[in-house]
Structures are given as structure tokens and as C-alpha cells.
Amino acid sequence: MTILIATGLHKEAAMLGGSGIVVVAGGGDGERLERELAVAAPGATAILSCGLAGALAPGLRAGNLIIGSLSPREKEGAHAEGMIDSMFSPVGRGNAALIDMLARHLPGAHLGTVVGSDTIIATAVGKHALHTETGALAVDMESHIAARVAARCGLPFAIVRAISDSADHTLPPAALVGMRPDGSVALGAVLASLARDPRQLPALIRTGSDAGRAFAALPRVRDVLRSLGVGLADDLQLALDVR
Numbered sequence: 001m002t003i004l005i006a007t008g009l010h011k012e013a014a015m016l017g018g019s020g021i022v023v024v025a026g027g028g029d030g031e032r033l034e035r036e037l038a039v040a041a042p043g044a045t046a047i048l049s050c051g052l053a054g055a056l057a058p059g060l061r062a063g064n065l066i067i068g069s070l071s072p073r074e075k076e077g078a079h080a081e082g083m084i085d086s087m088f089s090p091v092g093r094g095n096a097a098l099i100d101m102l103a104r105h106l107p108g109a110h111l112g113t114v115v116g117s118d119t120i121i122a123t124a125v126g127k128h129a130l131h132t133e134t135g136a137l138a139v140d141m142e143s144h145i146a147a148r149v150a151a152r153c154g155l156p157f158a159i160v161r162a163i164s165d166s167a168d169h170t171l172p173p174a175a176l177v178g179m180r181p182d183g184s185v186a187l188g189a190v191l192a193s194l195a196r197d198p199r200q201l202p203a204l205i206r207t208g209s210d211a212g213r214a215f216a217a218l219p220r221v222r223d224v225l226r227s228l229g230v231g232l233a234d235d236l237q238l239a240l241d242v243r
Helices: 010-016 030-043 072-080 089-103 124-134 143-153 185-194 198-242
Strands: 002-007 022-023 044-055 065-070 109-117 138-140 155-164
Touching: 002 010, 002 030, 002 143, 002 198, 010 022, 010 044, 022 030, 022 198, 030 044, 030 138, 030 143, 030 185, 044 143, 044 198, 065 089, 065 143, 065 198, 089 155, 089 198, 109 143, 138 155, 143 155, 155 198, 185 198
Parallel strands: 002 022, 002 044, 044 155, 065 109, 109 138
Antiparallel strands: 044 138, 065 155
């Protein structure tokens, strides 16, 4: 039995992978991510969305961990596709049990919802608008896709994300061109963007520093997932029996 993880970058995948953990890096290609998750899902105990995320809620800082579920706005779309995600369904109760389990093992993490987006929410204005609309703590580009696959396959789903940029920080153009569709970093594109506009260097340095804090939080997540390991299925079933 394995834990299946959806993430964005190869670097995230390398930091989160391990025995009993299968990681798929989307690289911004949502269709490919969904296909690859669907192929791997039959052998999984649960599906998680892990990696970096942009903060929407004021007060969250780089390196903070978020644990939770998908924004209700995203769930409405899932219902429209005929998928079940109710607290009274096996899937819904499994989601809640998995979130509770992760929260116990990651004390200090912020609990709430995350919204998925097919594009990077780069500006402070855009983040504020999305937070006002959804109330979500953070945004990423994989959680809504992973949640769809989990619901279709009847697997428990949860989100564990590390904040890489605060709600008041606008990402520079060089940071927006840095992800290739295969999940690797396009260093050449970053340097070319910086050459065209050197004035973005201070913002890019801040972005890199904040991302470093977020990456530093991921080994803690990986260690917790490894500790849950093959016992996850039994622990989830026990939690569901108690409920």
C-alpha cells in the first residue's frame, strides 16, 4: 500500500518521496498530472497534495505549514461532475480522519482550506481577491486535480502545503517562467527574464529566500508520511470505526 502525492516541481518530488510514497510532479500541466495520478491511484491508500503554496490569508509566512481540504468553491465543481464528498460518506469521513491524523503529527500547522488554480496567482491584489472570494488560506496548482482523482477512486484525500510566498508579496516575472511542464526548473528562462529587466532582482531574491524556507519545511512532512507508512490504511480504518 502506498501514499500517492501530487506536487508541482521535481525538487518537491525528490524531497517528499521515499519508501511507500509515490510522487507525481505536475509541472503546471494539469491534464498530465491527472492522467498519471489516475494510473497510480489503484495501488494507493490515500492521495495527498503536498509541496509549496502561495498564501492568501494575511499573517501566513514562508515556511508555515497548511493542513486541510479543498475550498468549497472547488468542491461545488466536483459535485457537478457527480463525485461524492460528504462528511457522511465514506470518502468524506476518510478525508476528515486523514486530516485529523496529519494535524496530530504536525503540531503548529494551520488548519483550513486551499483553493486550486490552473494558473499562478502572482500578485498581492489577485491573492487578496481570491481570499475574499473563497476564504481559503492558500492556493496551489495541484490540489483541485488531486482531489478529483481521489474522489473518483474513493480514496481519502488531504492537503499538506508549505507557504512559499506571503499574501502581500507579488511574484516577479522571472519567478513565473521558472517551471517547465515536466516539473523541472527552467533556469535559462529565469536568467533571460532577469536580463530583460534587472530591476526585478530584489523581488526575485526575496522569492528565492521565501521558497527556501518553504522547501526546508518539506522534510518534516516527508518524515511524518514515512512514519505513518504502511500502517496508514489500518489507522484510517480504525478512525472510521470510531466515528
